[in-house]
Amino acid sequence: xxxxxxxxxxxxxxxxxxxxxxxxxxxxxxxxxxxxxxxxxxxxxxxxxxxxxxxxxxxxxxxxxxxxxxxxxxxxxxxxxxxxxxxxxxxxxxxxxxxxxxxxxxxxxxxxxxxxxxxxxxxxxxxxxxxxxxxxxxxxxxxxxxxxxxxxxxxxxxxxxxxxxxxxxxxxxxxxxxxxxxxxxxxxxxxxxxxxxxxxxxxxxxxxxxxxxxxxxxxxxxxxxxxxxxxxxxxxxxxxxxxxxxxxxxxxxxxxxxxxxxxxxxxxxxxxxxxxxxxxxxxxxxxxxxxxxxxxxxxxxxxxxxxxxxxxxxxxxxxxxxxxxxxxxxxxxxxxxxxxxxxxxxxxxxxxxxxxxxxxxxxxxxxxxxxxxxxxxxxxxxxxxxxxxxxxxxxxxxxxxxxxxxxxxx
Amino acid sequence: xxxxxxxxxxxxxxxxxxxxxxxxxxxxxxxxxxxxxxxxxxxxxxxxxxxxxxxxxxxxxxxxxxxxxxxxxxxxxxxxxxxxxxxxxxxxxxxxxxxxxxxxxxxxxxxxxxxxxxxxxxxxxxxxxxxxxxxxxxxxxxxxxxxxxxxxxxxxxxxxxxxxxxxxxxxxxxxxxxxxxxxxxxxxxxxxxxxxxxxxxxxxxxxxxxxxxxxxxxxxxxxxxxxxxxxxxxxxxxxxxxxxxxxxxxxxxxxxxxxxxxxxxxxxxxxxxxxxxxxxxxxxxxxxxxxxxxxxxxxxxxxxxxxxxxxxxxxxxxxxxxxxxxxxxxxxxxxxxxxxxxxxxxxxxxxxxxxxxxxxxxxxxxxxxxxxxxxxxxxxxxxxxxxxxxxxxxxxxxxxxxxxxxxxx
Numbered sequence: 001x002x003x004x005x006x007x008x009x010x011x012x013x014x015x016x017x018x019x020x021x022x023x024x025x026x027x028x029x030x031x032x033x034x035x036x037x038x039x040x041x042x043x044x045x046x047x048x049x050x051x052x053x054x055x056x057x058x059x060x061x062x063x064x065x066x067x068x069x070x071x072x073x074x075x076x077x078x079x080x081x082x083x084x085x086x087x088x089x090x091x092x093x094x095x096x097x098x099x100x101x102x103x104x105x106x107x108x109x110x111x112x113x114x115x116x117x118x119x120x121x122x123x124x125x126x127x128x129x130x131x132x133x134x135x136x137x138x139x140x141x142x143x144x145x146x147x148x149x150x151x152x153x154x155x156x157x158x159x160x161x162x163x164x165x166x167x168x169x170x171x172x173x174x175x176x177x178x179x180x181x182x183x184x185x186x187x188x189x190x191x192x193x194x195x196x197x198x199x200x201x202x203x204x205x206x207x208x209x210x211x212x213x214x215x216x217x218x219x220x221x222x223x224x225x226x227x228x229x230x231x232x233x234x235x236x237x238x239x240x241x242x243x244x245x246x247x248x249x250x251x252x253x254x255x256x257x258x259x260x261x262x263x264x265x266x267x268x269x270x271x272x273x274x275x276x277x278x279x280x281x282x283x284x285x286x287x288x289x290x291x292x293x294x295x296x297x298x299x300x301x302x303x304x305x306x307x308x309x310x311x312x313x314x315x316x317x318x319x320x321x322x323x324x325x326x327x328x329x330x331x332x333x334x335x336x337x338x339x340x341x342x343x344x345x346x347x348x349x350x351x352x353x354x355x356x357x358x359x360x361x362x363x364x365x366x367x368x369x370x371x372x373x374x375x376x377x378x379x380x381x382x383x384x385x386x387x388x389x390x391x392x393x394x395x396x397x398x399x400x401x402x403x404x405x406x407x408x409x410x
Numbered sequence: 411x412x413x414x415x416x417x418x419x420x421x422x423x424x425x426x427x428x429x430x431x432x433x434x435x436x437x438x439x440x441x442x443x444x445x446x447x448x449x450x451x452x453x454x455x456x457x458x459x460x461x462x463x464x465x466x467x468x469x470x471x472x473x474x475x476x477x478x479x480x481x482x483x484x485x486x487x488x489x490x491x492x493x494x495x496x497x498x499x500x501x502x503x504x505x506x507x508x509x510x511x512x513x514x515x516x517x518x519x520x521x522x523x524x525x526x527x528x529x530x531x532x533x534x535x536x537x538x539x540x541x542x543x544x545x546x547x548x549x550x551x552x553x554x555x556x557x558x559x560x561x562x563x564x565x566x567x568x569x570x571x572x573x574x575x576x577x578x579x580x581x582x583x584x585x586x587x588x589x590x591x592x593x594x595x596x597x598x599x600x601x602x603x604x605x606x607x608x609x610x611x612x613x614x615x616x617x618x619x620x621x622x623x624x625x626x627x628x629x630x631x632x633x634x635x636x637x638x639x640x641x642x643x644x645x646x647x648x649x650x651x652x653x654x655x656x657x658x659x660x661x662x663x664x665x666x667x668x669x670x671x672x673x674x675x676x677x678x679x680x681x682x683x684x685x686x687x688x689x690x691x692x693x694x695x696x697x698x699x700x701x702x703x704x705x706x707x708x709x710x711x712x713x714x715x716x717x718x719x720x721x722x723x724x725x726x727x728x729x730x731x732x733x734x735x736x737x738x739x740x741x742x743x744x745x746x747x748x749x750x751x752x753x754x755x756x757x758x759x760x761x762x763x764x765x766x767x768x769x770x771x772x773x774x775x776x777x778x779x780x781x782x783x784x785x786x787x788x789x790x791x792x793x794x795x796x797x798x799x800x801x802x803x804x805x806x807x808x809x810x811x812x813x814x815x816x817x818x819x
Contacts, residue, residue: 073477
């Protein structure tokens with residue numbers, strides 16, 4: 001009798017489990033057929049069939065968006081599209097096979113970089129998420145893409161190659177290392193580096209100063225040590241199970257429920273701290289970059305970026321809400337930025353006549369009454385366009401002279 | 411009833427193995443105490459069944475993860491090493507440097523930025539770290555400091571050993587640019603070349619700034635996203651040092667005998683030559699030189715000697731090492747020849763700067779007896795001799811700098 005009960009329970013549970021498996025998959029299929037995803041990984045996941053019969057580990061890996069890098073902490077994963085919903089639109093920004101955010105044609109950079117430079121004029125853009133295009137609607141509306149369009153309009157006969165090496169969360173240390181170790185080898189003629197917000201914010205979020213710290217590094221010492229521990233971590237296993245792409249719709253639902261539970265305090269809930277070391281570190285990084293550019297006779301444009309909270313005319317309600325979300329922390333960022341402004345003035349004088357220009361563009365949107373900011377330093381398409389134009393205006397005399405000296409224009 | 415008896419028997423046996431192996435381990439360490447502080451601490455804490463030793467397991471690696479240089483030395487760590495010829499323990503101080511014999515000197519002197527001392531920072535990899543030295547006091551920087559203090563007794567000279575095993579020139583450059591520059595040394599001595607030459611000979615397809623000793627790689631990072639628990643990794647973790655049980659230590663030793671187990675890889679069958687290695691090496695030297703020039707720091711670059719390079723007289727042990735790794739030595743030598751050309755070019759380019767680029771690959775020419783423990787690690791005698799050569803060739807430049815700074819009145 002006892003054996004029959006056990007058998008009945010086993011069969012019941014088995015059937016129930018099979019029903020959940022099949023049912024959740026059907027719900028997911030039906031949902032995707034009604035509302036197709038704009039994420040190519042989701043479409044591929046659904047097209048492959050039920051995860052019971054398909055190994056989707058490659059999709060799981062591709063869904064990370066960032067790849068570990070031993071000298072930069074991390075880099076943007078090639079071939080990955082970042083989706084970012086905004087009030088105006090959902091942004092789609094894709095990284096090409098060469099690891100750059102392309103300017104509209106994903107084949108162009110890998111193809112051009114595989115060939116000798118020849119008579120082309122190469123421009124490399126360095127920066128964090130703003131340069132990457134996290135506020136843009138598409139690759140074509142990022143700052144480097146706008147800059148490229150303006151270059152082609154101004155000098156239609158020149159073969160420009162614009163490489164957007166912006167990476168989400170990068171501080172100036174990472175931009176410097178990326179250039180020193182990898183990007184210098186692409187032999188750019190002009191390097192545009194836009195900095196400020198990440199160095200100011202990341203430093204501000206530190207209670208105690210840590211040199212070259214980056215809050216969003218995908219791996220830190222604690223994580224590294226954890227990886228050497230043999231014990232199976234139940235929490236991590238559960239987290240991995242419900243991470244995209246979800247093996248089951250029921251797990252997707254579980255993830256949604258989990259995401260509504262109160263989380264630990266995020267960096268924006270914390271108190272900010274002013275660190276005078278932040279400006280010294282930024283100086284070291286920019287100084288090293290400018291010296292390298294000067295020694296190789298390349299042009300440099302170093303831009304202190306605009307951010308919400310400083311000189312924005314006609315702040316909209318949405319923008320006001322963003323500022324309010326940072327509370328008193330914005331005052332600490334402003335203190336860091338005040339240091340950075342003095343630094344840019346100083347470096348501008350130091351490198352005058354050596355090919356590198358340092359310009360403070362914090363006031364660029366001072367007269368803009370319309371909506372510009374999706375976040376503290378992510379501009380919408382209109383903002384990106386204005387910034388690209390301002391960059392070109394600033395570098396145009398030096399660029400014209402350089403193009404002439406290289407025989408690319410008359 | 412028989413099943414219960416069997417179960418009880420297995421349990422008693424397991425307890426016996428647990429208690430017995432721990433007892434055996436305790437007795438063993440009483441008879442021959444370990445010179446590894448992690449092991450001493452492990453034994454002191456008591457039976458691993460009742461103690462969480464995960465922190466010791468992590469420190470057993472001897473390195474810290476660093477997002478910009480891959481890894482750095484763990485402060486206050488002693489690294490024991492046993493090789494066929496000697497036992498050694500190299501210790502890092504609380505500042506994260508290999509001290510020169512006194513673990514308190516670097517933390518004390520670095521804490522006082524106003525201290526009137528002449529500070530020299532030595533960059534390098536395992537050979538400078540002291541991988542074949544018997545003690546901290548026998549490393550190249552320690553011997554150099556001793557010789558300098560003898561030559562200039564009136565100068566308070568402070569030599570810091572900032573070398574990290576397996577570092578390539580990219581890491582040496584970044585370590586200085588990001589972290590060590592703020593120490594504001596008067597002079598930097600960069601002893602380099604061998605790891606770049608050797609590691610690049612191991613890769614079939616050229617990979618910029620690749621290094622064989624990274625403690626973390628992209629593959630391992632991706633592995634961390636996989637939810638499946640690996641029995642193999644779980645077992646490997648259990649039997650890694652420090653062993654939770656003596657019986658597991660035996661298991662570790664047994665596993666190491668099987669192919670695919672945690673055995674040390676033998677010599678590779680194929681080695682490769684990459685002309686890009688010299689370009690990368692040159693870029694790194696230039697990068698470091700640029701920072702030194704900007705700061706007005708004296709820069710002394712030494713291309714280090716290696717076994718199989720110049721025609722030094724070899725001891726019997728060295729001949730055996732060379733014969734065992736002949737292919738690697740030859741591939742290394744091709745890269746090293748390119749590096750020699752790089753050094754010649756850099757010496758010409760920076761002739762007017764406060765920089766010197768000197769090739770020390772002939773440092774042991776005509777010296778009888780053993781100076782190498784493997785292709786690039788120098789023994790105590792080799793370290794002392796190299797320190798002597800460094801002082802002979804960099805001495806005039808250092809003396810001029812000391813005089814210019816008023817130390818030799």
